Amino acid sequence: MSEMTKPNSIDNEEMEICPTDKLAQFLEVVYPEISGEILRQMPRPELIAMMRESPGKIELKGREFHLGRAVKFRRPYYAHYGVICAIRHEKVYVVHYSGDPTSKIDSRVRVDCLDEIAASSAHEMQNYPDQIEPFEAIANALSRLNENTYNLVTNNCEHFASWCCTNRHRSMQVRTATATLAAFATVAFVGITTALLGRLLGTENKLSADELHQRVLEGKACPHCGYQSDTKWIMQQHISAAHGSTKRVGGDM
DSSP, X not given: OGGGGXXXXXXXXXXXXXXXXXXXXXXXXXXXXXXXXXXXXXXXXXXXXXXXXXXXXXXXXXEEEETTOEEEEEOSSSEEEEEEEEEETTEEEEEEEXXXXXXXXXXXXXXXXXXXXXXXXXXXXXXXXXXXXXXXXXXXXHHTTTOOOOBTTTBOHHHHHHHXXXXXXXXXXXXXXXXXXXXXXXXXXXXXXXXXXXXXXXXSOOOOHHHXXXXXXXXXXXXXXXXXXXXXXXXXXXXXXXXXXXXXXXXXX
């Protein structure tokens, strides 16, 4: 396959990380007209040359998709990620973690056509500021074909795509979810703590009905239990944590 088959120009560059058997396995999908047996017997430089025949980009339905870049599929409650590893005959081939999105019991790294993964969901390119060379990203992705160690928190499809394209194992979805849970836990802790301190330190002063009503209107007393605080934010956290209510008190809280 022309001068691209020379080992010195191909075999020791970006594709070095990818095992030869996984190159052949991937190309069985991209080149269905060539038998797997023939591909498995091909010299490695020829397999890499076939990989490099892929166009660098393709335009589909008004959008460009780039080789060696991550693609993001928008699902109802999360985003799925994969890496574009080949473009041939108007088809885009994506390597990704695939499986049941709820259990991931049978999830593994595999190759599928972009349209099959997308189904009816919206999809777009995912650009990383520290993106590595396209064929280095492809080699990373193919090196993990058949991996089945999916973990929602530590090794999900976004971790995979990020590592392939940047050499950094990260998931913004996990970071965002973790930060949200931490913030919720902090608010709950503050609210419950202020309620307990109120009881211990006697902030539930006995007031007349009119006085309590006035304090509630000012946002300085809990309408549920009479707990008092001159800080409206603390009062709001108390009501949310101690009484499970998001009712705003005092008008301008």
